[in-house]
Amino acid sequence: MKKNLLIMFVLVFALMLSACGGDAAPVEEPVAEEPAAEEAVVEEPAAEEEAMEGPFRVAIIMPSSITDLAFSQSMFDALLAVQEEMGGEEAMEIVYSEGMFVVDDAAAAIRDYASEGYNLVIAHGSQYGSSLQEIAPDFPTTAFAWGTTLNTFKEEGIENVFAYEADSHEGGYVNGVIAASLTESGVIGVVGPIEAGDAALYVKGFVAGAASVNPDVEVNVNWIGSFSDVALAAEAANTHISAGADVLTGTAQMVVGAIGVAEESGVLWFGTQSSQTSLAENIVVANQVYDWTVVLDEILANIENGVYGGEAYTITLANGGLVMDYNGAFELSDDVKAAADAAAQGIIDGSIEIPTE
Amino acid sequence: MSEIFSATVIIGILTSGIRLATPYLYAAIGETFSQRSGVLNLGVEGQMLLGAFVSFYVAFTTGNLWLGLLGAMIAGALMGLAMAYVTVNLQAVQGISGIGFYLFGLGMSDLLFKMLLGTVETVKGFSVAPIPVLSKIPVIGEIFFQQNIMVYIAFLLVPTAWFILNKTTLGLKIRSVGENPDAADSLGVSVAKIRYFTIILGGTLSGVAGASMSIALLNVFQQNMTSGLGFIxxxxxxxxxxxxxxxxxxxxxxxxxxxxQLRMQIIESISLSPDLAVMMPYILTIIVLVASVSRVRAPAALTKPFDRGD
Structure with missing residues (x-):
């Protein structure tokens, strides 16, 4: 019996290890080797020469998955676009660790990637800041980047950290303008995670945009206190609908639950971060898409010139980092579309100022 | 302030609470069976995740929700079977092996999701199916009888489980195995068989709990979508x-x-801070747990492996 017990422990720990693997996987085959990937990825490239002739090597650590239709996917899609731009996998190698909700695990991954000689290590989440502050000084020739924030730790004497942020209130405002034009009940529901960062900013912009069209429209905001609780997000959507909302929006990766409910109930949805149209073509009207390629291009150009950090970037409607993406299958009347375009133009030329406090 | 006491708000809250309770009911009733027989199954969350994925994927590809539900049951039952082998035959420490099974379900559902779907999709899940006549009763009908089928089944499960545990020979065997397996064994009750049965049943119901989310309440599958619900x-x-x-x-x-708390956040006359609001359920749970502690003792043989000594 003892022997059996031993075998069983080994089995269980093997299972645990495979599940804890952190899901690192090279881009070429994100599917094939998921659980045991961390070892595979980390060791292989180390064997290669670290000369300049090799591809530019990027590693990214993300809180949720590359297919979250939200924050993590927005950055991953941008990396793929830049890779394509640069000439494919020979020119740029991308590895990722997803699902890194635990900051300690993320810190370990950041340090691993840096010691493996990656040229750029992106910590895609504001929760990773203190880890980065600790790790970056140990790898002066590695460039790091994190967001969403504008803090590059320059004041702390760290020279190799870039920072990036999204002015999500801009697209939020445009979404709000359209939403307030489309609502018939006069009630709009917002499903948010935690009132902070780009989520809080998006909601402020959305509320301001809706009020600019019709101050009588009621915008109910619900913060569910979680970035991952899909069930609670769904019930928040149900709550909005039972309170009379016929248009919904929301931000962060748990909103897929809310979108499922919105589709079932036939109420309209406005997305942000990534395009959520593919999830519910009948009800998604428009999305504000984060296109980080403008930021990545600048970071890469800087690295080429030997600058490894110290710069902060913001994506906006004006610089093309925020893109209004309309669902072609949803028929938007010309008036409403014109109002949306006017709002976007107003934000770009500065004639519309969105209060963010 | 009067807004919160209006009929629509109260009906809305109760309807919503019933919906939210559904996955908890399936998973917790299943867990009740295995714990009453002396087995702590901490793998519930993993079984739910695998059930959620399998039911979603089957429903998504075949368009048949019942087939999806069956898939979730099989997936959960298989995980239960493995759990039973590990805890009954190998007599492993239940807490640790349960965590192992949780991580297996988490990783496996994630892996399958990436291999087979790759991106978040929606499915046309079980819709609201009002029960004829009953759904017409004012207030009560709206709260209880205008839900989807998975909600009805979850609530029917409660009296069924009570009946099985308390009024049948099988229930008596389950309880005796959980209280005093040696005595049960000497009376000819197969401890192993009973535990196999309860653990597999628990796994099956956990799978259904996952399905109740992915193909009835949410109609989507996302990695780690249960986010701790199985542990609750x-x-x-x-x-x-x-x-x-x-x-x-x-x-x-x-x-x-x-x-x-979800409703209070959107009622304008109450300006409750969202941070406070989201804490409410957890604070209340802790208070009630503390208040009810040592009221009833756990099954005596809970977490103790049984060895016939032969």
């Missing part, structure tokens, strides 16, 4: 003192407070 279900079994009605009370209490 295990806590509800303790909360409910290993009784079906107690589990129901716990699930409803927790869900109702969730529903209330």
């Amino acid at each position: 279900a295990v806590a509800l079994v303790y909360f409910g003192a290993w009784r079906a009605w107690g589990v129901l009370a716990g699930a409803l209490l927790f869900s109702m407070v969730q529903a209330i």
Whole structure:
């Protein structure tokens, strides 16, 4: 019996290890080797020469998955676009660790990637800041980047950290303008995670945009206190609908639950971060898409010139980092579309100022 | 302030609470069976995740929701079978092996999701199916009888579980195995068989709990979508003192407070800070747990492997 017990422990720990693997996987085959990937990825490239002739090597650590239709996917899609731009996998190698909700695990991954000689290590989440502050000084020739924030730790004497942020209130405002034009009940529901960062900013912009069209429209905001609780997000959507909302929006990766409910109930949805149209073509009207390629291009150009950090970037409607993406299958009347375009133009030329406090 | 006492708001909150309680009920009733027979299954969350994925994927590819549900049951049952082998035959430490099974379900559902779907999709899940006549009753009808089928089944499960555990020979065997396996064994009850049965049943119901999310309440699958719900279900079994009605009370209490906090945030006359609001269900749960502690003792053989000594 003892022997059996031993075998069983080994089995269980093997299972645990495979599940804890952190899901690192090279881009070429994100599917094939998921659980045991961390070892595979980390060791292989180390064997290669670290000369300049090799591809530019990027590693990214993300809180949720590359297919979250939200924050993590927005950055991953941008990396793929830049890779394509640069000439494919020979020119740029991308590895990722997803699902890194635990900051300690993320810190370990950041340090691993840096010691493996990656040229750029992106910590895609504001929760990773203190880890980065600790790790970056140990790898002066590695460039790091994190967001969403504008803090590059320059004041702390760290020279190799870039920072990036999204002015999500801009697209939020445009979404709000359209939403307030489309609502018939006069009630709009917002499903948010935690009132902070780009989520809080998006909601402020959305509320301001809706009020600019019709101050009588009621915008109910619900913060569910979680970035991952899909069930609670769904019930928040149900709550909005039972309170009379016929248009919904929301931000962060748990909103897929809310979108499922919105589709079932036939109420309209406005997305942000990534395009959520593919999830519910009948009800998604428009999305504000984060296109980080403008930021990545600048970071890469800087690295080429030997600058490894110290710069902060913001994506906006004006610089093309925020893109209004309309669902072609949803028929938007010309008036409403014109109002949306006017709002976007107003934000770009500065004639519309969105209060963010 | 009067707004919160209006009929629509109260009906809205109760309807919402009932919906939220559904996955907890399936998972916690299943867990009640295995704990009453002396087995702590901490793998519930993993079984739910695998059930959620399998049912979603089957429903997504075949368009048949019942087939999806069956898939979830099979997936959960298989994980239960493995768990039973490990805890009954190999007599492993239940807490640790349960965590192992949780991580297996988490990783496996994630892997399958990436291999087979790759991106978040939606499915046309079980719609609201009002029960004829009953759904016409004012207030009550709206709250209880205008839900989807998975909600009805979850609530029917409670009296069924109570009946099986308390009024049948099988229930008596389950309880005796959980209280005093040596005595049960000497009376000719197969401890191993009973535990196999309860663990597999628990796994099956956990799979259904996952399906109730992915193909009935949410109609989407996302990695790690249960986000701790399975562990709360295990806590509800303790909360409910290993009784079906107690589990129901716990699930409803927790869900109702969730529903209330969601609703209170959007009522303008109450300016409740969202941070405080989201804490409410957890604070209340802790208070009730503390208040009810040592009210009823756990099954005596809970977490203890049984060795016939032969």
